[in-house]
Amino acid sequence: MTTEGFHVLDEKSLREYIKATPSLASKLGNEVDKLDIKEVGDGNLNFVYIVTASSGSLVIKQAVPYVRLIGESWPMTKERSYFEATALKHQHGLSPKHVPEVYHFDRTMSLIGMRYIEPPHIILRRGLIAGIEYPLLAEHMAEFMANTLFYTSLLYLTTTQHKNAVAEFCANLELCRLTEQVVFSDPYKISEFNRWTSPYLDTDAEAVRKDNILKLEVAELKSKFCEKPQALIHGDLHTSSVMVTQDSTQVIDPEFAFYGPMGFDIGAFLGNLFLAYFAQDGHADQGNDRKSYKVWITDTVSGTWNLFHKIFTSLWDKHKEGPGEAFLYAIYNNAELWELVKQKYMTELFHDSLGFAAAKMIRRIVGVAHVEDFESITDLVKRADCERRALDFAKMLMKKRRNFNTITDVISAAQ
Amino acid sequence: MTTEGFHVLDEKSLREYIKATPSLASKLGNEVDKLDIKEVGDGNLNFVYIVTASSGSLVIKQAVPYVRLIGESWPMTKERSYFEATALKHQHGLSPKHVPEVYHFDRTMSLIGMRYIEPPHIILRRGLIAGIEYPLLAEHMAEFMANTLFYTSLLYLTTTQHKNAVAEFCANLELCRLTEQVVFSDPYKISEFNRWTSPYLDTDAEAVRKDNILKLEVAELKSKFCEKPQALIHGDLHTSSVMVTQDSTQVIDPEFAFYGPMGFDIGAFLGNLFLAYFAQDGHADQGNDRKSYKVWITDTVSGTWNLFHKIFTSLWDKHKEGPGEAFLYAIYNNAELWELVKQKYMTELFHDSLGFAAAKMIRRIVGVAHVEDFESITDLVKRADCERRALDFAKMLMKKRRNFNTITDVISAAQ
Numbered sequence: 001m002t003t004e005g006f007h008v009l010d011e012k013s014l015r016e017y018i019k020a021t022p023s024l025a026s027k028l029g030n031e032v033d034k035l036d037i038k039e040v041g042d043g044n045l046n047f048v049y050i051v052t053a054s055s056g057s058l059v060i061k062q063a064v065p066y067v068r069l070i071g072e073s074w075p076m077t078k079e080r081s082y083f084e085a086t087a088l089k090h091q092h093g094l095s096p097k098h099v100p101e102v103y104h105f106d107r108t109m110s111l112i113g114m115r116y117i118e119p120p121h122i123i124l125r126r127g128l129i130a131g132i133e134y135p136l137l138a139e140h141m142a143e144f145m146a147n148t149l150f151y152t153s154l155l156y157l158t159t160t161q162h163k164n165a166v167a168e169f170c171a172n173l174e175l176c177r178l179t180e181q182v183v184f185s186d187p188y189k190i191s192e193f194n195r196w197t198s199p200y201l202d203t204d205a206e207a208v209r210k211d212n213i214l215k216l217e218v219a220e221l222k223s224k225f226c227e228k229p230q231a232l233i234h235g236d237l238h239t240s241s242v243m244v245t246q247d248s249t250q251v252i253d254p255e256f257a258f259y260g261p262m263g264f265d266i267g268a269f270l271g272n273l274f275l276a277y278f279a280q281d282g283h284a285d286q287g288n289d290r291k292s293y294k295v296w297i298t299d300t301v302s303g304t305w306n307l308f309h310k311i312f313t314s315l316w317d318k319h320k321e322g323p324g325e326a327f328l329y330a331i332y333n334n335a336e337l338w339e340l341v342k343q344k345y346m347t348e349l350f351h352d353s354l355g356f357a358a359a360k361m362i363r364r365i366v367g368v369a370h371v372e373d374f375e376s377i378t379d380l381v382k383r384a385d386c387e388r389r390a391l392d393f394a395k396m397l398m399k400k401r402r403n404f405n406t407i408t409d410v411i412s413a414a415q
Numbered sequence: 416m417t418t419e420g421f422h423v424l425d426e427k428s429l430r431e432y433i434k435a436t437p438s439l440a441s442k443l444g445n446e447v448d449k450l451d452i453k454e455v456g457d458g459n460l461n462f463v464y465i466v467t468a469s470s471g472s473l474v475i476k477q478a479v480p481y482v483r484l485i486g487e488s489w490p491m492t493k494e495r496s497y498f499e500a501t502a503l504k505h506q507h508g509l510s511p512k513h514v515p516e517v518y519h520f521d522r523t524m525s526l527i528g529m530r531y532i533e534p535p536h537i538i539l540r541r542g543l544i545a546g547i548e549y550p551l552l553a554e555h556m557a558e559f560m561a562n563t564l565f566y567t568s569l570l571y572l573t574t575t576q577h578k579n580a581v582a583e584f585c586a587n588l589e590l591c592r593l594t595e596q597v598v599f600s601d602p603y604k605i606s607e608f609n610r611w612t613s614p615y616l617d618t619d620a621e622a623v624r625k626d627n628i629l630k631l632e633v634a635e636l637k638s639k640f641c642e643k644p645q646a647l648i649h650g651d652l653h654t655s656s657v658m659v660t661q662d663s664t665q666v667i668d669p670e671f672a673f674y675g676p677m678g679f680d681i682g683a684f685l686g687n688l689f690l691a692y693f694a695q696d697g698h699a700d701q702g703n704d705r706k707s708y709k710v711w712i713t714d715t716v717s718g719t720w721n722l723f724h725k726i727f728t729s730l731w732d733k734h735k736e737g738p739g740e741a742f743l744y745a746i747y748n749n750a751e752l753w754e755l756v757k758q759k760y761m762t763e764l765f766h767d768s769l770g771f772a773a774a775k776m777i778r779r780i781v782g783v784a785h786v787e788d789f790e791s792i793t794d795l796v797k798r799a800d801c802e803r804r805a806l807d808f809a810k811m812l813m814k815k816r817r818n819f820n821t822i823t824d825v826i827s828a829a830q
Contacts, residue, residue: 154638154641159588159591159592159595160588160592162641163585163588163591164585164588166581166582166585167581167582167583167585168582170578170579170581170582170585171578173574173575173578173579176574176578177574180574185743185746189745190745212749212751212752212755215746215747216752216756216759219742219747219756220759222741223741226569226574226577226740226741227569227643227644227645228642228643229642229644325595325641326637326641327634328600328604330604330605331600331603331604331630332630334627336627337627337631340627340631341631344631344635
């Protein structure tokens with residue numbers, strides 16, 4: 001927690017750091033004098049270096065105790081790096097095919113050394129804007145979410161394990177606070193940080209701030225975010241936290257990880273797919289009307305939820321006599337009741353996910369941080385039109401989420 | 416957490432301990448050579464000494480690292496003493512009239528020195544069995560619960576304060592586990608620990624274990640117990656954790672305290688009042704048919720909830736622009752919405768409370784630990800009859816709790 005011994009690295013000092021750190025040097029074939037180092041951090045928070053040698057590569061990510069984009073005037077705990085490293089290691093253990101390996105973590109330096117996710121991997125959001133289909137995306141994300149959420153919940157953990165883990169991640173509270181503010185609060189009030197495609201969405205933004213029913217619903221979702229430590233969630237699972245190729249899906253950047261509601265992760269991913277969906281009309285041109293791509297996106301939405309449901313409940317069945325203390329098999333050991341239990345649990349999770357999806361969509365349209373899906377539509381009238389349809393859908397979804405029984409019904413509503 | 420330096424005191428060594436501890440000796444006018452010491456621990460877990468001198472008195476409570484009643488073969492962390500002392504101090508700060516003052520806490524010795532709650536105070540449960548009315552009980556318990564629950568929730572605390580407190584009390588997990596087992600699990604399965612008034616309730620106990628809908632509902636309540644850190648709850652707020660006179664009400668023994676659902680405390684208290692209510696017919700005799708006393712009990716049930724509702728929402732109104740981060744006033748600052756928010760919150764809390772009340776009643780009839788209200792009815796047929804009516808009411812209440820809008824409706828159902 002101290003800043004003693006911490007200093008921000010540059011290329012030169014990073015080179016020395018790697019030389020002195022066997023767990024990193026060994027990943028580069030110990031060719032530490034011939035390293036190619038490139039700073040690529042395009043995020044707002046951290047420094048990210050790609051380090052390559054002829055026989056190996058890795059990524060170094062260093063958190064600094066402020067928001068990089070703003071500077072030292074906006075402090076932000078560098079301890080987020082500890083939670084990111086801890087979550088990465090845990091998630092890699094649970095879903096090794098979809099989470100990069102951590103080679104090294106230095107808490108004093110807030111520094112993670114990890115696998116370089118090499119080209120042709122790109123950020124999923126970029127792929128969605130370019131109209132590229134990823135046939136395995138739904139399956140991979142379903143696998144990632146089902147495994148990381150199931151195995152960190154009371155469906156698998158004992159109370160002892162669960163409460164210890166909850167306690168540890170409570171300390172990642174600065175990042176939880178940030179989410180509370182930008183997702184659940186600012187979009188619903190006047191805030192200097194909010195922005196939207198003005199003047200086209202001025203009345204839409206005002207309508208959000210004046211919608212009593214919507215504000216009642218977002219309070220319930222915020223309460224679940226703050227007071228439902230259901231599983232170790234990624235905490236920021238939008239489409240820029242996922243890197244993809246045609247046959248690989250890698251989930252990165254879990255610095256917002258903590259014990260929260262599972263639906264927050266599922267909703268983040270689905271909500272961002274819906275944002276991509278509503279942005280497509282803005283990317284359509286004479287060469288490509290994006291109609292078939294929109295079908296692929298909605299298929300990916302339904303595929304993700306349906307496969308998640310299948311894998312998650314399979315894990316649950318598999319471990320029904322396991323250590324998890326939520327539903328002791330000695331109590332729930334009849335077939336009819338077992339089905340009832342799963343149905344009830346999955347229905348609530350579905351409705352949570354839809355609510356959080358809606359919250360994540362709304363905040364990207366009238367809150368502080370926007371998404372490139374819309375931002376890259378240069379015609380503002382067109383952009384505002386796409387955003388308005390996304391916003392109207394999200395508002396309806398948040399209010400009516402409990403009326404939806406299947407993901408297909410949700411997609412029909414979007415169409 | 417270490418046992419180093421810990422030893423179980425007896426009267427002689429306690430005398431030396433007090434001599435050497437100014438914060439205790441001073442409460443006894445420093446007359447440490449003329450102390451009257453009496454061991455009175457009638458609980459199953461701890462040693463309790465009443466210490467008196469001519470000019471003062473106090474109570475010493477020492478936890479031992481096992482269940483006292485059983486012996487060292489049933490280990491139980493003595494760290495519970497730390498959580499009890501921490502909760503007592505916090506609750507005394509929030510509700511000083513209804514929680515005894517802690518004079519001294521020694522973590523190594525798991526020893527609390529606190530105010531002696533002097534006669535004519537008796538354990539509330541004894542008073543309820545004797546048919547004694549306590550005209551201020553509802554008001555006092557409402558004050559205690561409203562203050563301790565409101566001020567430790569996100570309605571008053573910041574996220575930072577709340578998450579830090581949640582994390583600290585996660586470590587009281589052994590006692591949470593015990594509650595999970597005896598309240599939410601054992602009564603719903605075959606367990607060597609369960610007992611009931613046999614053979615009269617044999618089929619009733621079996622019916623509980625075979626009731627799919629009931630078991631579905633108790634799973635939801637268990638999930639809230641494990642995964643809803645809403646406020647610092649007492650955790651064991653039955654009628655033996657309350658000492659009373661006609662004008663004083665003192666809440667003791669919060670060793671099960673942790674961040675959990677508020678309804679668990681409210682439900683524990685109301686559920687135990689309902690147990691007392693259903694036991695009255697077993698205590699009726701020719702001299703006293705207990706009819707008017709039953710009316711007093713149900714008036715106390717409704718008074719407790721209605722006054723709690725009033726005080727709790729008043730505190731909320733008072734602090735609506737305060738530090739609490741759950742409902743930022745900048746978002747919820749219109750009169751209609753503010754009422755909607757409170758209504759929704761209080762309705763959910765009411766239904767939670769009814770559910771937990773039911774769970775606490777059921778476990779006292781077919782689980783391991785029974786209540787003197789019923790146990791003191793020596794005629795087993797009569798006792799079983801009282802218990803069966805309580806059990807049937809509790810089962811209905813757990814299943815139908817969401818259909819009740821007022822506490823009066825609940826009482827009508829009990830009658």
